[in-house]
Amino acid sequence: METKYLNADLLIIGGGSAGCMAAIRALELNPELKIIFFEKGDIKYSGSIARGMDALNIVAIPNFTTPELYIESVSMSCEGVLDLAPSYRLAARSFELLKKLQHWGVHFPVDANGNFRTLKYHIKGEFQTAMEEPDLKVIISRKAQEQGAVALNRIMGLELLLDDGRISGAVGLNVRSGELVVCGAKAVILTAGGQARFSLPNSGYLYGTFDYPGNSGDGYVMGFQAGAKLTCMEFTKSMMLIKDANMPLLAITVTRGGRVMDMLDNIIMENECANLSRMDDAYDKGLGPLRIQLRHLKPEVIDEIEGILFSTERPVQERFFRGRGIDFRKRDIELWRTEAQICGGHGMGGLYVNERAETGVPGLYAAGDAASVPKQHLSGAFVFGEVAAEEAVAFIKSNPTVKINDGQVQAVEERRNQLFTDVDRDIDVRELEYKVRRLISDYVISPKNELKLNSWLEWSGRFREELRNHIVVRNGHDLSKLYEVAHIVQCADFSARASLERKESRWGTAHRRTDYPDRDDKKWLCHILTEKGDAPEDIRTGTEPVKGLDGKKGGA
Ligand SMILES: Cc1cc2nc3c(=O)[nH]c(=O)nc-3n(C[C@H](O)[C@H](O)[C@H](O)COP(=O)(O)OP(=O)(O)OC[C@H]3O[C@@H](n4cnc5c(N)ncnc54)[C@H](O)[C@@H]3O)c2cc1C
Known part of the structure; x- marks a missing residue:
């Protein structure tokens, strides 16, 4: 197979919420820039938004809430383990962001007095702002492409290229043919989402996950291999x-x-x-199944809820409930615990970035769920997509030349060639994924303890060997899944290592160690950082103080 070569000023890996916003902002600043997306799916509907969304979860509306109140609130919900400056920047830019989206035609309902509809989602303040936009993904992906960004659909980012420690592009894989694409770039923004395919959903379906299942932690692994650090990988969160x-x-x-x-x-x-966490407490006491009751609400409120649920985020809900014979006016909605995921948007885990979306690797930026700006949601993906673009545009201007490392490309080609075979291979990649994720459910998520976490690390060695030598690869699709499963295993290793390091329990079910059942602020009000040692499989962990707004040691 022939490897294709391309060049761009800026390469964006992942054309979801943050990626599209990054491209739009970069082209606003410099319309001459050549921007390429590697997008694993099709940019029109890929990623967590998929179609539309019903709220921007964080907007600090002037004269109503403030960025200061937001950081108070998010600090409480993260139990102090976060750097304040990125979260502050998110809130400070959030209203400007809302106005920009509104200008593009995104609908934000207002009351008779012209006030935005806000809802109580955070511990303090009403930051959640209703948005009724079933076409949000189409709007932003179209805008990015109309302004000149080129989306290479079905290209999965595999490995970042480095030129003397600085980013010089990336190698991608065509998920249908297995061909490689090399894109030289002066800067790269990683916006490949979080790790949606972590533990196994109790439905047993590999892709029946809460988050977009195309997000398989590829961004975490690519960033780590290039020398970026990860934080909070021990925060393994499931929802109800x-x-x-x-x-x-x-x-x-x-x-x-x-x-x-x-x-x-x-x-x-x-x-x-x-x-x-009140739901987790009840569930863990055996008081489940929990359920949502709506029948006491006025008919017009139920109509409004149905209107949103059945049109914006996941319109398939309408068919799902009809199929189960559930009418909200008569029957409750049964809730159950989802799979655990790692995510810098709903959760806290991801690439360790500062308020400029820098990863520490020159020319490499990360935004959205790939980056840890704890609980930043869609607002954070949009704001930090823009921030990453602003920083990348400035970096490109002052660092114009870049060289592709042929040796690195050759190594990726050789590995691909070794894996792309069905001769003497005996395991279907989907079967291995099922087993990997079943064992992640057993060993890597809460309740955690040293014995379980070490058991996972033993198993992961075996899984790596099976991935190298046993997986039947008949086409590009099997091959891309093999890489995805390798990334799932690698993310579980990050998580197990970080969980072993954090010898306490924190964040409810997200990190509960039965051998260290108490929270210990004295020792653990800090980041657990995960970074690459001498070999790709050598994962090192260490601690880093959390930083206050001034960038100095914080943690009050
Ligand atoms: C079901 C659901 C409902 C939500 N509701 C809300 C809400 O109401 N309000 C709110 O504020 N937030 C909400 N969120 C959170 C918010 O949607 C996300 O935080 C945000 O969209 C993340 O944006 P992102 O760009 O980081 O990731 P995504 O939008 O998921 O984009 C990641 C992109 O990367 C691509 N990709 C993955 N791997 C690769 C690779 N190796 N190479 C190339 N491309 C790759 C994917 O195909 C995808 O297009 C919700 C999330 C979910 C899952």
Whole structure:
């Protein structure tokens, strides 16, 4: 197979929320820039938005809330383990972002007085701002391409290229043919999302995950291999969502008056979702299945909820509920615990970045769920897509030349050639993925302990050998899945190592160690950083103080 060579000023890996916004912002600043996307799916509907979305979860609306209140709130929900400057920047730019989206035609409902509709989703303040936009992904992906960015669909970013320690592009894989594409670039923005395919959903479906299943931690692995650090990989978060469908609805139903109830009809949440851990507590006490009740609401409120649920984020919900015979006016919605994921958007884990979206590798930026700006959601993906673009444009200007490392490309080609065969191979990649994720469920997520985490690390060695020598690869599709499973294994290694390092329990079910059941602020009010040692499989962990707004040691 022939490897294709391309050149760009800026390469964006992942054409989701953050990636599209990065391209738009970079071209606003310099319309002459040549921008290429590697996009694993099709940019029109790929990523967490998929179609549309019902809220920007963080907007600091002037004269109503403030960035200061937001960092107070997010610090509480992250239990102090975060650097404040990135979260502050997110909130400070959030209203400007809303106005920009509004200008593009994105619909934000307002009341009779012209006030935005806000809902209570955080511990403090009403930052969640309703948005009713079923075509959000189409709007932003079209805009990026109309301004001149070129999307290479079905190209999966595999490895970042380095030129004397600085980023010089990346190698991508055509997920249909298995051909490689080398894109030389003066800067790269990693926006490949989080790790959606971590533990196994209890439905047993590999792709029946809450987050977009095309996000398989590729960005974490690419960044790590290039020398970037990861933080909070021990934060393995599951949610309480619609049983068997794992689709979101809490922020839409409960904030509008819905009730989360346990099996004894105790009300666990009503009108607000500020403290989701209450659901975990009830569930862990055996008081599940939990359910959402809506039948007490006025008919027009139920109509509004249905209008949003069935049109914006996952319109397939309408068919799902009809298929199960569930009418919200008569029957409750059963909730169940989803798979655990690692994500810098809903969770806290991802590439360690500062408020300029820098990863520490010159020319490499990360934004959205690939980066750890804890609980930044869509607002963070958009704001930091823009921030990464601004920084990358400045970097490109002052670092114009770049060289491709042929040896690195050759090594990727050789590895691809070794893997692309079905001769003497005996394991279907989907079967291996099932087993890998079943064991992640057993050993890597809470309740965690040293014995389990070390058991995973033993198993992962075996899985790597099977990935190298046993997987049947008949086409580019099998091959891309093989790389994805390798990334899932690698992310589980990151997580196990970081979890072993954090010898305490924190964040409810996201990191509960039975051998260290208590929270210990004295020792662990810090980041656990994960970084590459001498070999790709050599994962090192260390700690780093959390930083206050001034960039100095924080952690109050
Ligand atoms: C179901 C759901 C509902 C949500 N609801 C809300 C909400 O109401 N409000 C809110 O504020 N936030 C919400 N969020 C969070 C928000 O959508 C995400 O935080 C945000 O969209 C993440 O953007 P991203 O660009 O980082 O990732 P994504 O938008 O997921 O984009 C990642 C892109 O990278 C591509 N990709 C992955 N790997 C590779 C690779 N190796 N090479 C090339 N491309 C690759 C993927 O195909 C995808 O297009 C929700 C998330 C989910 C999953």
